[in-house]
Amino acid sequence: MHEFTIARSICRAAAEHTGDAKIDFMRVEVGALAGVSVDALDFCLGEMAGEAGLGKPEIVVEEVPAVLKCSCGKEYQTFELLEGCPSCGGFDREIISGMDITIKQIENGKERK
Amino acid sequence: MTADGKSQDAVLKVADKNASIAEKNRRTFAGQGLFVANLIGSPGCGKTSLLEQTAKHFGRRMAVIEGDVKTAFDSARIAAAGVDAVQIETGGACHLNAAQVAEAAAKMNLSKVDILFIENVGNLVCPSSVDLGETVKVAMVSVPEGDEKPAKYPALFVRAAAVVINKIDLLPYTEYSVNRAAGDSRKLNGAVEVIALSCTTGKGLEAWFEYLEKQTASAKRPAT
Ligand SMILES: Nc1nc2c(ncn2[C@@H]2O[C@H](COP(=O)(O)OP(=O)(O)OP(=O)(O)O)[C@@H](O)[C@H]2O)c(=O)[nH]1
Ligand SMILES: [Mg+2]
Ligand SMILES: [Zn+2]
Numbered sequence: 636m637h638e639f640t641i642a643r644s645i646c647r648a649a650a651e652h653t654g655d656a657k658i659d660f661m662r663v664e665v666g667a668l669a670g671v672s673v674d675a676l677d678f679c680l681g682e683m684a685g686e687a688g689l690g691k692p693e694i695v696v697e698e699v700p701a702v703l704k705c706s707c708g709k710e711y712q713t714f715e716l717l718e719g720c721p722s723c724g725g726f727d728r729e730i731i732s733g734m735d736i737t738i739k740q741i742e743n744g745k746e747r748k
Numbered sequence: 749m750t751a752d753g754k755s756q757d758a759v760l761k762v763a764d765k766n767a768s769i770a771e772k773n774r775r776t777f778a779g780q781g782l783f784v785a786n787l788i789g790s791p792g793c794g795k796t797s798l799l800e801q802t803a804k805h806f807g808r809r810m811a812v813i814e815g816d817v818k819t820a821f822d823s824a825r826i827a828a829a830g831v832d833a834v835q836i837e838t839g840g841a842c843h844l845n846a847a848q849v850a851e852a853a854a855k856m857n858l859s860k861v862d863i864l865f866i867e868n869v870g871n872l873v874c875p876s877s878v879d880l881g882e883t884v885k886v887a888m889v890s891v892p893e894g895d896e897k898p899a900k901y902p903a904l905f906v907r908a909a910a911v912v913i914n915k916i917d918l919l920p921y922t923e924y925s926v927n928r929a930a931g932d933s934r935k936l937n938g939a940v941e942v943i944a945l946s947c948t949t950g951k952g953l954e955a956w957f958e959y960l961e962k963q964t965a966s967a968k969r970p971a972t
Contacts, residue, residue, distance in 0.1 A: 637842055637874050644764045652760055670877035670903035716902040717935050726935045730906060734877070738760040 642679035646687035657690030662740040666733040701733025769846035773881025783967035789888030791870030794914040797947035803829035815844040843875040862964040876904035884909035898932040910941040917946040
């Protein structure tokens, strides 16, 4: 349960990015291999945004698949790490992404798309 | 989207302070020719027991940073095994962080040490994503926990250079399949070293020592 600490880093990064302006919306992506609970992070962000000077934004936290590159050349996305490459069935693959936590979108307009 | 509104596909990678301290630790350790293993496993899987056994082989060539939520029991066990140990009490936190490791390492005389072990707080989730600046992560599981641990905690097992399966003396009493745990570990990381052993009977410990000897030798070679 270190989502609290992560939430603090996210709020700090967001505040820095917007120059401490209040925001309406923030979307955070959590890689399938980040080792973080999406629900706990969502809860912590909701609790902390106000304190961090971000106002009362709508916050969406989303788990995104890992991106793997197989030795056969196939690059693919998956949540199921124990399943082999969809092309050759192999497991000799490199992790391209999936360990990161990323703020994908910040909005401080009145509406959003 | 309004005129005054600002939508940004921000793509801000959340950089935490821990990552930069961890990188500093890593450079320091590499400069000292130290092999640093971050030992991660459930409460009671046998982390301290493994370090006690390892102390019999490596003696003062190893040192230990002990992480626990509370108490200095484990560092006392390591000290009793004749090895330098510094205890970190996290006071509730579910994992060690890089700053705590830097502070503990600074208290130790590591000049004659080849291996620094960091016994993380017993937990299969949180420690996996918190970099301490270690050379490798070692994931430790044990037979009574069941053989599906690698499958259930992929975030740890994709990052672990070695997997230790402890308490194989208990295999006759369980349905545990070493092949399944080892196979899943290899699916998650093709380069992983899997070592099954028992701290109680000593079976399999030789392979663990061999693995460590190999790693310490390569940590000492100056980077090219
Ligand atoms: N049967 C059996 N028991 C073991 C083995 N290794 C450790 N144990 C027992 O498992 C229990 C926990 O061992 P520890 O070494 O304290 O485990 P730990 O992972 O350090 O525990 P925490 O630091 O509390 O997370 C102790 O009662 C050990 O005696 C083993 O190979 N076989
Ligand atoms: Mg212990
Ligand atoms: Zn493939």
